Amino acid sequence: MPRKTVFQASVEFLQILDEDAKLDAKLAKDTLTDDEVKFLYEQMIINRQLDEIAFKLQRSGRMGTYPQNKGQEAAALGSGFAAKKGSDYIVPCYRENGSMFLHGLPMHYVLLHWMGDERGNQIPDGVNVTPIAIPIGTQMLHATGMAMAFKIRKEPRVAVTYFGDGATSEGDFHEAMNFAGSFQAPVVFFCQNNQWAISVPRETQTNCETIAQKSVAYGMPGIQCDGNDLFAVFRATREALDRARAGGGPSFIEAVTYRLADHTTADDAKRYRDPEEVEAWASKDPIIRHRKYLEAKGLWDDAKQAETEARAKTIVQEIVRAAEGIEKPSVEEVFDSTFAELPPEIRRQRDTLRTSSIGQEPDQAGLRAHEEARA
């Protein structure tokens, strides 16, 4: 009886723009033009500004809990930019604002969501983005289902779904990967490995050396890329999208990045993270790296930086104004969006809201008449 290797696998790591902002020209071929890099860099600054203002809004009691995206802007933007706006579908978690915005989500929607308002999820027609997903690891199945529909209808479309390193521990993640592999669904699994799931480090989530290698078990190509490198993220995503569109099924991308801020405004990462680790990653900040790259190419300077930062401030001010300017929703809205047609009991509760404590027959006991008589 033979004993032999019947299967072997390996995982590639892709980096095109290194930490010192040196570009591998060969790998960068057919990726991003100078103008595109500039555009995406500006988006990074705007997204970072939104993050900072969102943090301040929370601290001053004008907004609830907010998860900062800080440090992960290149991963969100590079991948979002690779997907086809208006055709592909973005199925996010909550740390890829940049990708949602690139696909047309009005920026104030994200603030509305975190301000405790469902209208932040009321995605406008034509914007192919699903709302922020709070229950971890759940949305990848929806992306897979969408991709199955694209395949059934023979549409050249792909669903791109985002999730964290922690999410890869949930059962739903594995079911999504398995379904996608089994049905060869055109879906791109984009894992933002930011090294932490709240206080739990990446090593606790899995005994695997990489997250990318999980793709192997589901029969799909997987790659690990530098998540703070726009070129690598773009290239890895574009390759996955092209493959999916050509009928090659799903792919998995592990973007290696870092959550530079606390998990959310409700968290204090100093309790569990080594400041040296944070320091080391802060120097790999995608904003620093891409600025250096653009400056070295003579495409950027201090004046442009100042001008962009000022523009970012204005844009974000507008976003805040839009989010805060909206009138408080009515309770009736909650009822009205429960079903297409309200069942009688819910209608009764809705209509007796202001007259009865309990949503039952209003004033069965004649209390109001009683009160009126007393008055």
Next chain:
Amino acid sequence: MPERNLVQAINHALAHEMERDERVVVLGEDVGFNGGVFRVTEGLQARFGRDRVVDTPLAESGIMGTAIGLAMADMRPVPEIQFEGFLGPAYDQLVNHAARYRTRTRSAITIPLTVRVPVGGGIHAPELHSDSPEAIYAHTPGLKVVMPSTPYDAKGLLLAAIRDPDPVLYFEPKRVYRSFKEEVPDEDYTIPIGQAKVVSEGTDITVITWGAPVFQCLAAMDALPEDVSMELIDLRTIYPIDMDTVIESVRKTGRAVVVHEAPKTCGMGAEISSIIQEHCFLHLEAPVQRVAGFDTVMPYYKLELEYLPEAPRIEKGIMECLAY
């Protein structure tokens, strides 16, 4: 005597029981090094080590399923599900396994398990961090469900839950977590599962509630006309329900209002109303009233106080009940 808030009382009770019984193991997301997102398990890992206070991968089904296995192997697991909205992935393990093991093995295998879960609204939390799912689990044969509203009760009920031979869901009303302190003795004591508490005695009307609405009901009580004498019952255990305390009170007052955060339809209020009409029919002066959440999805926090039974709505319900 030491004063403790709800978080501190639960933390203290966990430490107390881990000290007393080395089979007790705490597991969940962020419960170890970080001491839990609400700091309920703060300091336990440093004190009892990483084998007994376990930071798990992010997987609720994994947490619940392995907790069942731990229990089967004679440990006393106390898993935490970070928020009630994330019980979803654990549902199958909890309902189809933990709850049924004893019956389907005719008691050959039992699951002594205490699942801690923060529940309820009122803290401006994001989506799926504010629901009140107690009725779902009270409706699951084989599970016990408790919800303390005070630090003193929290300790006594947690010790009773961990020592119980069957699975107990231990719901923690997060709105109360840090709202006040009271004396919680260091000594060992339990509060029996299935025992309600009369918070305030009265003769005209009985108000039955549990969890955070206890304090809304107290506020409503203060706002009632001077001549109304209200009896307030804190159920403390949702299942098995303390029918005797409820029945005795309603037979005395002849009127009852049930208050809960969960949706009205099929909420515990429905069950309690039914118990009351079965046992107190000839004593009733008015139909049992329910002041509850609406039959809608729990709204995001901008509207949560409209949804939750706040004091003015409770007061109105009480007055309507009294008007008969």
